[in-house]
Amino acid sequence: MKLRGLQRVGDELAQAWIIVAKDIRVHYLRPGMIMFGFLMPFFMFFSFSVRRAMAAEQGVARLLALTTFFTAAAAGPFIIPLERRLGTYDRLLAAPMSLLTLLLSKTAVGAVFAMAVSAVSLLVGLIVFRVTIAQPWLLAAGAVLSSFSFSALGLIFGSIPTRNPGDVQMPSTLLRWGLLFISGVFVPLAEMSTGARLLAFVSPLTYAQDLMNHAVLGAAMLNPWLDLAVLLASGILCLLPPVWMHRRSRQLGY
Amino acid sequence: MNDAIRVNNLTKVFGPADSGVVAVDHISFDVRRGEVFGFLGPNGAGKTTTQRMLTTLLEPTEGSIIIHGHDLARDAYPVKRQMGLVPEESNVYTELTAWENLMFTGRLYRVSRAERTERAQHLLETFGLWEKRDVKAENYSKGMRRRLSIAMAIIHRPALLFLDEPTPGLDVQSARAIRDLIRQLNAEGTTIFLTTHQIEEANQLCDRVAIIKQGRIAAVDTPERLKAAFRRVQSVEVGLEPTAAQVSENSRASWAGVPGVTTAVKWGDKWRLYTEDPSVLLPQVLDHARANGLKVISLSTLGPSLEDVFLEITGQQVGAVRHETPPQPRQRGMKGGMGGKR
Numbered sequence: 001m002k003l004r005g006l007q008r009v010g011d012e013l014a015q016a017w018i019i020v021a022k023d024i025r026v027h028y029l030r031p032g033m034i035m036f037g038f039l040m041p042f043f044m045f046f047s048f049s050v051r052r053a054m055a056a057e058q059g060v061a062r063l064l065a066l067t068t069f070f071t072a073a074a075a076g077p078f079i080i081p082l083e084r085r086l087g088t089y090d091r092l093l094a095a096p097m098s099l100l101t102l103l104l105s106k107t108a109v110g111a112v113f114a115m116a117v118s119a120v121s122l123l124v125g126l127i128v129f130r131v132t133i134a135q136p137w138l139l140a141a142g143a144v145l146s147s148f149s150f151s152a153l154g155l156i157f158g159s160i161p162t163r164n165p166g167d168v169q170m171p172s173t174l175l176r177w178g179l180l181f182i183s184g185v186f187v188p189l190a191e192m193s194t195g196a197r198l199l200a201f202v203s204p205l206t207y208a209q210d211l212m213n214h215a216v217l218g219a220a221m222l223n224p225w226l227d228l229a230v231l232l233a234s235g236i237l238c239l240l241p242p243v244w245m246h247r248r249s250r251q252l253g254y
Numbered sequence: 255m256n257d258a259i260r261v262n263n264l265t266k267v268f269g270p271a272d273s274g275v276v277a278v279d280h281i282s283f284d285v286r287r288g289e290v291f292g293f294l295g296p297n298g299a300g301k302t303t304t305q306r307m308l309t310t311l312l313e314p315t316e317g318s319i320i321i322h323g324h325d326l327a328r329d330a331y332p333v334k335r336q337m338g339l340v341p342e343e344s345n346v347y348t349e350l351t352a353w354e355n356l357m358f359t360g361r362l363y364r365v366s367r368a369e370r371t372e373r374a375q376h377l378l379e380t381f382g383l384w385e386k387r388d389v390k391a392e393n394y395s396k397g398m399r400r401r402l403s404i405a406m407a408i409i410h411r412p413a414l415l416f417l418d419e420p421t422p423g424l425d426v427q428s429a430r431a432i433r434d435l436i437r438q439l440n441a442e443g444t445t446i447f448l449t450t451h452q453i454e455e456a457n458q459l460c461d462r463v464a465i466i467k468q469g470r471i472a473a474v475d476t477p478e479r480l481k482a483a484f485r486r487v488q489s490v491e492v493g494l495e496p497t498a499a500q501v502s503e504n505s506r507a508s509w510a511g512v513p514g515v516t517t518a519v520k521w522g523d524k525w526r527l528y529t530e531d532p533s534v535l536l537p538q539v540l541d542h543a544r545a546n547g548l549k550v551i552s553l554s555t556l557g558p559s560l561e562d563v564f565l566e567i568t569g570q571q572v573g574a575v576r577h578e579t580p581p582q583p584r585q586r587g588m589k590g591g592m593g594g595k596r
């Protein structure tokens with residue numbers, strides 16, 4: 001009995017990985033997406049980072065937080081409605097595996113893409129701006145956790161019961177920009193008013209930014225362990241609404 | 255435990271329980287292990303909805319489904335391992351090749367590498383896709399995609415295979431290849447649940463057929479016994495000069511009086527005469543026309559339409575006025591019998 005349980009866990013992990021590999025193949029390894037992945041960091045940099053004279057390190061820390069935040073949402077939320085429309089999502093829903101495995105795999109796909117693009121951002125920082133990374137291990141852990149967490153956030157929108165990817169665009173974009181402006185990205189937490197800071201603590205992006213400040217600059221406002229814990233917790237919490245929304249889809253027939 | 259599937263009181267209402275669309279309405283049936291079970295009905299009857307509930311993709315509003323002894327609502331995992339699913343629209347990954355599609359599905363169902371490569375080669379050869387195995391499925395014809403989608407559904411050797419209208423819209427060759435394959439799989443022991451709106455397909459393939467209409471099952475029986483019902487609704491269609499439209503109600507009565515005619519219905523500008531034996535009726539029709547000074551300009555024998563079979567099976571009179579289109583001459587509410595696909 002115990003062996004069978006282990007076998008099942010092994011199967012589910014393998015299945016999650018198989019779906020990740022397939023999704024990367026099908027949805028991300030396309031010329032358009034690869035171009036996007038390479039251009040995104042530069043776009044991010046020129047849009048948000050050079051607003052005022054700042055240290056290169058600070059710019060790169062911000063760039064890293066923003067690339068994970070935006071790329072995890074770039075395509076992930078649209079994949080499920082698209083696959084529902086093509087009927088291929090039924091293959092995954094009918095397969096012998098748990099819903100949680102499917103949700104984890106879809107989260108991982110978005111996270112892998114976000115990590116790949118963050119790596120481009122990091123290279124830009126290292127080569128173009130010659131920044132030094134204060135805590136490389138923290139950077140790695142932070143990039144992985146933020147990518148998963150933001151990808152799970154995107155999964156909430158991907159789970160909207162619909163076959164039309166367009167239905168996902170509006171709510172997903174609104175929430176992301178909303179979070180962007182309340183988070184401690186443009187205005188450092190230390191310079192915020194108490195009210196604004198309380199609001200900033202609601203957004204996971206605040207913790208990702210704080211973590212990147214630790215990793216790149218070697219100093220930030222919050223405890224890095226707190227940042228990691230909050231990102232992990234918010235990632236797990238973000239998986240709950242999709243479970244419920246998938247049940248709803250199964251009733252509605254999407 | 256000889257039943258592969260036991261369905262009890264299965265119901266699906268889309269939308270609010272009291273005012274929604276009742277797609278499937280308290281149906282019950284059993285599918286025996288090793289049989290080809292046909293699920294026959296016109297478009298919109300609730301076939302796809304039923305199949306989606308049986309394959310865990312849709313949650314029933316009411317009722318229970320037991321497959322191989324497992325209640326689907328509580329214990330779907332072992333069932334999912336044993337079933338294969340071919341949906342109405344071929345859902346292959348168009349960005350992947352046939353080979354990659356099969357490998358993906360094989361791995362998803364945890365088929366070992368040795369087995370899935372051997373089986374994939376066998377299936378691709380059987381389906382005539384071996385030469386095109388490295389071509390992306392986006393370049394495939396509709397028939398090729400359907401064949402690939404069936405291959406993907408059986409790479410893990412399911413004990414139970416669901417097919418939702420596998421042949422409509424395909425070229426004759428593909429359709430025949432698919433029917434042959436269904437027979438072969440069944441001979442190897444696979445239980446088959448086949449959804450179709452073609453009587454002939456059900457006749458050729460199925461051990462038993464359930465007839466579903468407007469979400470309800472009208473009959474479950476062997477094709478032989480259903481055919482007995484079909485025979486009563488064969489018809490002869492006769493075009494006359496002057497046309498049927500000009501012929502009075504009197505004439506209807508007189509056509510109904512011709513020996514061998516069970517019901518006479520004006521059908522467009524022709525008469526449709528229902529009979530159990532067209533071969534006996536044909537000479538009678540010519541005699542009757544001659545005797546009444548009518549010129550026969552066309553004459554054809556029609557097999558039973560599914561629509562007629564339904565009326566027969568549900569106990570309504572063939573050619574009777576349907577309740578939603580009251581009086582007027584005896585014209586039927588629905589023309590042309592079973593339409594094509596939406």
Ligand SMILES: Nc1ncnc2c1ncn2[C@@H]1O[C@H](COP(=O)(O)OP(=O)(O)O)[C@@H](O)[C@H]1O
Nearest residue numbers: 252253268275277296297298299300301302303
């Ligand atoms: N997701 C859905 N939402 C609302 N109505 C639906 C849905 N799916 C099917 N229906 C309705 O249920 C009925 C049965 O449809 P379906 O099962 O597809 O029929 P069939 O496969 O026999 O052609 C139809 O009236 C159809 O419009």
Ligand SMILES: [Mg+2]
Nearest residue numbers: 301302303342
């Ligand atoms: Mg259908």
